[in-house]
Amino acid sequence: MSQLEAPSVDVLRQHCKALRMPTAVQIVGEALDTARREDWPLETFLQHLLAQELAGRRQRRIQRRTKESHLPIGKTLSTFDQKRLPLRVRRLLPQLCRGELIDRAENILIFGLPGTGKTHLAAALGYEWIDGDRTVLFTPTYHLVGRLLRAKRDLGLEHELRRLDRFQVVILDDIGYVQQSREEMEVLFTFLAERYERRSVVITSNLVFSEWSQIFKDPLTTAAAIDRVVHHSVIVEFGSDITSYRAEEATRRNRTKRDEGEVTGE
Ligand code: ADP
Ligand code: MG
Numbered sequence: 241m242s243q244l245e246a247p248s249v250d251v252l253r254q255h256c257k258a259l260r261m262p263t264a265v266q267i268v269g270e271a272l273d274t275a276r277r278e279d280w281p282l283e284t285f286l287q288h289l290l291a292q293e294l295a296g297r298r299q300r301r302i303q304r305r306t307k308e309s310h311l312p313i314g315k316t317l318s319t320f321d322q323k324r325l326p327l328r329v330r331r332l333l334p335q336l337c338r339g340e341l342i343d344r345a346e347n348i349l350i351f352g353l354p355g356t357g358k359t360h361l362a363a364a365l366g367y368e369w370i371d372g373d374r375t376v377l378f379t380p381t382y383h384l385v386g387r388l389l390r391a392k393r394d395l396g397l398e399h400e401l402r403r404l405d406r407f408q409v410v411i412l413d414d415i416g417y418v419q420q421s422r423e424e425m426e427v428l429f430t431f432l433a434e435r436y437e438r439r440s441v442v443i444t445s446n447l448v449f450s451e452w453s454q455i456f457k458d459p460l461t462t463a464a465a466i467d468r469v470v471h472h473s474v475i476v477e478f479g480s481d482i483t484s485y486r487a488e489e490a491t492r493r494n495r496t497k498r499d500e501g502e503v504t505g506e
Contacts, residue, residue, distance in 0.1 A: 249268065249269045252272075253265050253268060261293045262296065263293045263295070263296030264289050264290075264293045267289070268289060271285065271288055271292070272285070301373075302373075305375055305376070306367070308375075308377070309375075309376045309377055310377065310379065311366045311367060311378045311411075312359070312363050315359065315360045315363035315364060315367075316367045317364040317365075317367065319360075319364075320361065320364045324357060325357075325361075325478075326477070326478065329476050329477075329478075332476075336348065336365055337368040337369075337372075338372065339365075339374055341440070341474065342369060342374055342408050342409055342440050344472065345435075345437055345438050345439055345472065346440060346472040346473055346474065347441050347442065347443070347469050347470075347472065347473040347474070348362075348440075348442045348443070349445070349469065349470070349473055349475045349476065350442065350443065350476045350478075351444075351446075351475070351476070351478065352446070352477065352478030353446060354446055356478040358444040358478065359444055362378070362444050365442065366409065366411055369408075369409060374408045374409065375409070376407060376408070377404065377411065379413065381412045381413060381414050381415045381416070381417060381428070384412060384431070385424050385427060385428050387400065388400060388401075388427035388428070388430075388431060389424060392427055401431065401434050405435075405439060408439060408440060409440045409441070409442060410435070410440075410441050410442070411441075411442040411443075411444075412442065413444050414444055414445065415428075415443050415447070416446065416447040416451070416452070416455045422457060425455060425457055425461065428456075429456060429464070433464075436469075436471070437471075437472065441469065443469060452465065452466060
C-alpha cells in the first residue's frame, strides 16, 4: 500500500476521469457507500462499477449513432401499427428487427403505393438496428445523390463513398424520385455497386422493378442495378390492398370534425 496515494473518493474520481470513464466518475462515491453499507465483497464493487460504466457507454453510443443516423424522429416500431402490415411481413418483422441480415450485408427492398408506411417501416427498422449496436444512415435518395454528385465534381467521390462505408446500413428513401440526368444515375449506380455484398442498403420505392428504367435510364444499367440489389435481399411488398395511411388519417379527421360539428350543431 505504501507506494499508493492515500485512498480517497476524489483520487478515485480523478483516475476514472483520466481513464475516460464518465459514468464511473459520477457513481463511484455512491457505489462505495452502498458497498460499505451492504458489506459487498471487493469483486462485487468492482464489477458493479465497471458494469455501470459499460452500460453508460452503450447508452452514449446509441445516442450518438441515433443522431448521426438522421432517422426521422418518432418513426419507431412503437408508433407503427403492425396490424397494417401484410401477414407475411408481420411474421418476418422480428427477424428483420434482429438484424442478422445486416451482418450478412443483405438488403431490404420495400415496395408500395405512396402513404402505405414504407418510410416509417424502414426508419423503425433503423432504430431497432441502432439499438442492436449497428450503424445506420437514413437519407432521402435525392439527398444522397446530390451529395455524391458534389463529391464527384470535387474529385472526392472515393472519399465520400468511404465515409458512407462507416454505416453498416444506408436507408435510401424513395429511390426513383430524383434522377433527372445521366450523371445522377451514374453516381447512384456506383454507390449501389460499391456496397454490393459488403454493406446493406434498404430501399423504399413506389416504383416496381419494371419501372426502374425511369431511374437508371438505359436497360443495361437498370438490369445491372436490379441484379445487385436483389441478389441477397428480402423484398417487402405492401399489397395494393393496403391503403394510404395519410388518406385514412385525413378521412378520419374529417369524419371526427363532421361528427363534432353535428354534435355541437355547427
Ligand atoms: P410511404 O413512405 O409509404 O409514402 P410513410 O411511411 O411516409 O408512407 O407513411 C405516411 C404517414 O402515415 C406517416 O406519417 C407514417 O408515420 C404514417 N403511417 C403509415 N403506416 C403506418 C402504420 N402502419 N402505423 C402508424 N403510422 C403509419
Ligand atoms: Mg416514403
